[in-house]
Amino acid sequence: MPAHLVDRRPELGADELITALVPPPRFDAVRFETYIPNPDEPSQSAAVEACSAFAAKVGARREKKRFRLFGGTAGPSGPMGLYLDGGFGVGKTHLLASTWHAAPSPKAYGTFVELTHLVGALGFAEAVRRLSEHRILAIDEFELDDPGDTTLVTRLLQEVMDAGVYVAATSNTLPEKLGEGRFAAEDFLREIQSLSARFGVVRVDGPDYRHRGLPEAPPPVPPASLEESAAAHEGSTVDDFDAFCEHLASLHPSRYGRLLDGVTRVHLRGIHPAPDQNVALRLVAFADRLYDRAIPVVVSGDPLPSLFTDEMVNGGYRKKYLRAVSRLTALARDAAPAR
Template sequence: MHLTDRRPEIGADELITALVPPPRFDAVRFSTYVPNPDEPSQAAAVTACSEFAGRIGGGAPKKRFKLFGGGSATPSGPMGLYLDGGFGVGKTHLLASTWHAAPSPKAYGTFVELTHLVGALGFTEAVRRLAEHKILAIDEFELDDPGDTMLVTRLLKELTNAGVYVAATSNTLPDKLGEGRFAAEDFLREIQSLSQRFSVVRVDGPDYRHRGLPDPPPPVDDATLEASAEQHEGSSIDDFDKLVDHLASLHPSKYGRLVDGVSMVHLRGVHAAPDQNVGLRLVAFADRLYDRAIPVLSSGEPLSNLFTEEMMQGGYRKKYLRAVSRLTALARDASTAKA
């Protein structure tokens, strides 16, 4: 199977019904989160998220949706919860647990999926449909594009005005989003107004994916790569450069569908991303592989070399570090499967 032969399409109605946690986080709950005893903020975050989810079912009835100024709901606390911390501290686990604990109807998606939803349905229709939910959980809240910043800020204002609770994760505090990427005062004002809608919960700690684990496995040769692809049913195998070109032809919101049903991904001839655009697409691709717990076996350069030193020192540093962390975990899974 070649991922480059796949061209997934997602209908507008399916975009709404697909707003649920990915397979890796389908069964997580607060009870399955194991706080690091050396990091008290982790146990505190479990309590904060649980209390937030518990508030959603109570209080006054939700306000009926009215676009452009429906008034603000008056819950016992902020309408938004923001989980801030480094990569690998379990923020997505906590976000998904919050979603599972909250009453239905509810929606869960990545920031990229949310912006794609608005593009597919139109702003008014997207707000109307999302306003029917009691909570919207947004993972990987990012500001890669100034237009997306303004769009999502406006969207969340309308949803919280309509009585929808919002929980989100990112690697940066709400009032610091965009730092190191944009300098426009207009966007900073938008970000500041959005940050006021959230209570911020800090989650500290080292990357749990690599605590006490050995170094990542080295790449394999091409013959071993091809033998593994033949051995594991449902595997895909692609030349890295061809896959990079294919990813450029798809909206990132379709990357999950691209790898649905794939048991193991094999990449031939991995090397450093040639530019920032390719790097960010690979970050989104790595996130979707991790969501679905799909092992990754590769030849060429180590996956840890996927992003150049210049990229790792730039404004998207945290994204690239998260991607390397997740790909390293998936490479370990592949090494175990190969054995």
């Protein structure tokens, strides 16, 4: 019998929060060699070279310290921070994870939400101490639209970079910035103003690779077909959409990934437009964790793109909603052939 996500309440201990700071399953095997640049977008090839050079610089820093012990001054120079700037679906997370994989250990990789939860669980000083033991910290989805948490993480980065830790990051745009223009880099550097001189910006242009030449999301399935799919795939979960949205509200977003442990396919009954922005943003966070784990999605009810109303998509969180629709579309497409 299929399980229910609403029955799960995952917990993470302090040590687990540190050991869990690695790329999610979808990006566990990615490398620079597996990134396929769009031939029409030269910035993508340039980004691979820039990220590879940054990873090499992280590895060379130890040699620099050793050389200085013997009176030398030569060694790697340049910014200790790298910011990948671009729209959704251009492979920024692939490049971020590849940079992490190419850099030497010890190293840490997490989303912005995971870092804020880490600080909450360990305390600021202990989080700084633990993260300062790493050579590189990679941060995906830096939340520029949350002023309080942005300030907190900026302080955290100040401390760990002062301790010699390199930082690579991607982010979303600020709420008032619409579309995928060139606002992100400017906003990122302004929000981390005290550290902006330590970051170099690498632009990654291009269309959303997830849908190059591919059809749109498959339509919702009839309720009976959803139940058949759930019964046919071991490790499936089935939940009513409204009950599931209520359950997400009871969990910190940093636990959404652990909610999916052992799950092979997610089924949601009766989806419909999110009733408000709080629910919509939780669904965005959940969609990201689904995508990280490459878990196919089957839904009944309204089409997936209708999860977010026109008012939402045309508002301040446009980029997040479009990214979520893009990722959910890809996951629904993954499920379609095997239904």
